[in-house]
Amino acid sequence: MVQCLAPDGSVVREDLLPDPETRLELYRQMRRARHFDERGWVLYRQGRLGVFPPFGGMEASQVGTAAALTKNDWLFPTYRDTGAALTLGLPIARTLAYWRTSPHGWHMPADLKVLPFYIPIATQYPQAVGAALAERRQGTRNVAMAFIGDGGSSEGDFHEALNFAGALNAPCVFILQNNGWAISVPTRAQTRATDLSRRADGYGIPGVRVDGNDALATYHVTREAVDRARNGGGPTLIETVTYRVKPHTVADDPSRYRSEADTAGWDAKDPVTRLRTHLLTAGLLTEDSEAALLAEIAAEFEAALAEADSYPEPTPAEILDHVFAEPTPQLKKQRAEILAEHAAPNQKEQA
Amino acid sequence: MTATPPTGTKNMTMVAAINDALDIALAADDTVHIFGEDVGVMGGVFRATDGLQAKHGEGRVFDTPLAEAAIVGMGIGMGLAGLKPVAEIQFAGFLYPALDQILSHLGRYRHRTRSRYHLPMVIRAPYGGGVHTPEQHADSPEAILAHTPGVKVVIPSTPADAKGLLLSAINDPDPVFFFEAIKLYRSVKEDVPTGDYRVPIGKARLVTHGDDVTVICYGGMVEVAQKAAAAAQAAGIGVEVIDLRTLVPMDTDTIISSVARTGRAVIVTEAPRTAGFHSEIAAVIAEEAIEHLRAPIVRVTGFDAPYPPFTAVEDVYRPNPLRVAKAIRQVMDY
Numbered sequence: 001m002v003q004c005l006a007p008d009g010s011v012v013r014e015d016l017l018p019d020p021e022t023r024l025e026l027y028r029q030m031r032r033a034r035h036f037d038e039r040g041w042v043l044y045r046q047g048r049l050g051v052f053p054p055f056g057g058m059e060a061s062q063v064g065t066a067a068a069l070t071k072n073d074w075l076f077p078t079y080r081d082t083g084a085a086l087t088l089g090l091p092i093a094r095t096l097a098y099w100r101t102s103p104h105g106w107h108m109p110a111d112l113k114v115l116p117f118y119i120p121i122a123t124q125y126p127q128a129v130g131a132a133l134a135e136r137r138q139g140t141r142n143v144a145m146a147f148i149g150d151g152g153s154s155e156g157d158f159h160e161a162l163n164f165a166g167a168l169n170a171p172c173v174f175i176l177q178n179n180g181w182a183i184s185v186p187t188r189a190q191t192r193a194t195d196l197s198r199r200a201d202g203y204g205i206p207g208v209r210v211d212g213n214d215a216l217a218t219y220h221v222t223r224e225a226v227d228r229a230r231n232g233g234g235p236t237l238i239e240t241v242t243y244r245v246k247p248h249t250v251a252d253d254p255s256r257y258r259s260e261a262d263t264a265g266w267d268a269k270d271p272v273t274r275l276r277t278h279l280l281t282a283g284l285l286t287e288d289s290e291a292a293l294l295a296e297i298a299a300e301f302e303a304a305l306a307e308a309d310s311y312p313e314p315t316p317a318e319i320l321d322h323v324f325a326e327p328t329p330q331l332k333k334q335r336a337e338i339l340a341e342h343a344a345p346n347q348k349e350q351a
Numbered sequence: 352m353t354a355t356p357p358t359g360t361k362n363m364t365m366v367a368a369i370n371d372a373l374d375i376a377l378a379a380d381d382t383v384h385i386f387g388e389d390v391g392v393m394g395g396v397f398r399a400t401d402g403l404q405a406k407h408g409e410g411r412v413f414d415t416p417l418a419e420a421a422i423v424g425m426g427i428g429m430g431l432a433g434l435k436p437v438a439e440i441q442f443a444g445f446l447y448p449a450l451d452q453i454l455s456h457l458g459r460y461r462h463r464t465r466s467r468y469h470l471p472m473v474i475r476a477p478y479g480g481g482v483h484t485p486e487q488h489a490d491s492p493e494a495i496l497a498h499t500p501g502v503k504v505v506i507p508s509t510p511a512d513a514k515g516l517l518l519s520a521i522n523d524p525d526p527v528f529f530f531e532a533i534k535l536y537r538s539v540k541e542d543v544p545t546g547d548y549r550v551p552i553g554k555a556r557l558v559t560h561g562d563d564v565t566v567i568c569y570g571g572m573v574e575v576a577q578k579a580a581a582a583a584q585a586a587g588i589g590v591e592v593i594d595l596r597t598l599v600p601m602d603t604d605t606i607i608s609s610v611a612r613t614g615r616a617v618i619v620t621e622a623p624r625t626a627g628f629h630s631e632i633a634a635v636i637a638e639e640a641i642e643h644l645r646a647p648i649v650r651v652t653g654f655d656a657p658y659p660p661f662t663a664v665e666d667v668y669r670p671n672p673l674r675v676a677k678a679i680r681q682v683m684d685y
């Protein structure tokens with residue numbers, strides 16, 4: 001398993017360390033992601049955010065990988081991958097809107113090739129292969145990155161995608177976040193395999209296992225995979241070994257299926273603390289510069305929250321928008337029905 | 352299966368009644384096996400299988416890896432080889448990866464082996480809206496299954512029916528899809544017969560009697576139709592509400608004899624409008640009772656767009672009593 005920093009923040013692979021600027025940027029992005037996750041919980045309890053799947057503790061797995069992309073590359077995130085999407089540049093306000101169940105969360109910025117969070121599991125994996133292949137056919141050097149969980153890697157789509165990507169030499173980077181759980185099912189009950197990166201072997205593509213709580217390591221191996229893909233070397237499967245410290249969603253009760261002992265120990269591997277210790281020791285971060293960073297992140301978040309608050313609620317007929325480029329006669333009729341029904345809200349009382 | 356016959360009743364929610372049925376089936380017949388995502392230790396995301404693994408063992412009630420096609424495909428093999436598989440698909444909207452197994456095999460095995468093999472498999476899946484779930488969790492894909500030859504489709508609307516129909520489904524020699532309206536899991540309670548209580552597959556339930564309009568519905572739409580019927584009844588319109596209970600086989604006789612009497616039909620589902628099961632019901636009425644109709648058949652349905660997860664306007668999509676009441680007025684005023 002590739003590792004740059006030990007859990008205590010000491011350097012174990014000097015040769016793999018990215019440059020200081022990159023290390024600081026990874027720290028900044030992890031802090032942004034964690035801030036979102038922490039504020040998200042509070043907002044959920046206040047009724048200002050809907051049910052969302054937290055990712056706290058998985059920041060290195062998401063940030064270190066997505067940071068290896070540029071804005072010309074594709075990102076196919078699952079519902080758990082807010083941290084990855086934010087890293088590539090998905091606006092915080094849009095992300096909040098998505099988890100507020102607002103259509104404004106489905107409007108993706110034109111300068112990004114990031115898809116809305118995928119809810120059905122594994123279905124996005126073959127699509128990433130297609131996007132990657134299309135880029136190559138069109139003569140670009142852009143790549144596609146797709147995320148999946150350890151549970152999702154049991155789905156047929158996962159295996160078909162890996163096989164296609166290998167056979168067609170698609171510039172694709174597959175991130176398999178092994179966070180120990182698929183809702184209540186631990187990885188050991190999910191599969192008899194103990195090293196999920198070796199699934200790549202079956203498809204003839206490189207597989208890499210990396211410490212998913214070490215942002216420098218995830219960044220290093222992902223950069224290598226992205227570079228290989230860009231240079232025509234084909235796909236890579238990267239297993240990030242991490243842990244879902246939090247419940248499956250903010251509404252889930254993990255005490256039904258795991259004990260505290262299962263989770264104990266993972267706090268000591270916290271990815272944010274690990275990089276922080278390293279940066280402080282290396283003199284790249286000081287208490288003061290960190291305080292300034294955190295203040296900047298908090299301000300950015302609050303501004304985004306205000307923006308999300310300003311998005312109007314959808315109107316009734318909007319549920320029929322964007323089904324086809326040109327609404328069918330049926331949809332036009334149905335729109336008229338909705339408009340007629342919702343023109344006079346007082347009618348409700350008569351029902 | 353020989354289980355204890357009903358001896359009394361117990362007040363239960365629908366999810367408790369389903370759990371009770373599964374418990375009885377496991378106890379009565381050791382070929383019954385329950386499996387799916389999170390059904391074991393956790394007892395299912397809706398707790399429908401709560402406590403069953405602890406009681407009947409990990410061999411009988413077990414968690415599978417996360418793969419719907421394999422859940423159904425494995426169930427087919429289990430059924431071929433003499434077990435009674437009862438699989439759970441966590442949400443009906445996540446049934447789609449398994450469609451190849453269902454459309455290519457589950458429905459065809461008896462036919463393509465001339466009954467040498469048959470599949471006594473039950474697939475349970477929570478479906479439908481009304482509880483503000485994320486994207487794709489509120490789908491109503493029953494028409495896809497109803498359109499697949501060789502599979503039965505059952506959708507209960509009350510706790511007692513859920514229990515009685517599920518026990519019938521598990522004891523049916525053929526594959527049965529059992530859709531459970533998420534909205535109804537805990538919102539209604541009623542007295543449910545204890546013990547091995549059965550409701551036959553293929554028989555509709557008369558919910559309310561009336562002479563002016565027939566409202567045909569099932570699953571999560573029954574309570575919606577009932578509310579509309581109560582309002583219409585108060586205004587002097589006699590509404591007959593029929594809960595179909597089973598889409599395949601459909602109880603055509605009950606529908607036709609009611610429509611022949613009332614002369615008016617309103618059909619309510621929460622699935623998208625185009626090519627839904629409601630269209631099949633309308634076609635059957637048109638074929639067999641058109642001479643009795645005093646007004647065009649009216650469908651009250653979802654819309655031809657994916658079910659919206661937008662909390663603010665979700666309720667626009669799902670038919671409400673007001674929309675059903677309007678349809679009742681429309682056929683009355685024609």
Ligand SMILES: Cc1ncc(C[n+]2csc(CCOP(=O)(O)OP(=O)(O)O)c2C)c(N)n1
Pocket residue numbers: 080119120121122148149150151152153179181182183244248388417419441445448
């Ligand atoms: C096709 C499909 N089946 C089932 C579900 C329901 N479901 C949502 S999350 C989840 C567990 C996913 O576990 P894993 O892939 O390990 O990802 P994690 O949630 O741990 O990030 C399940 C079964 C779904 N969303 N899609």
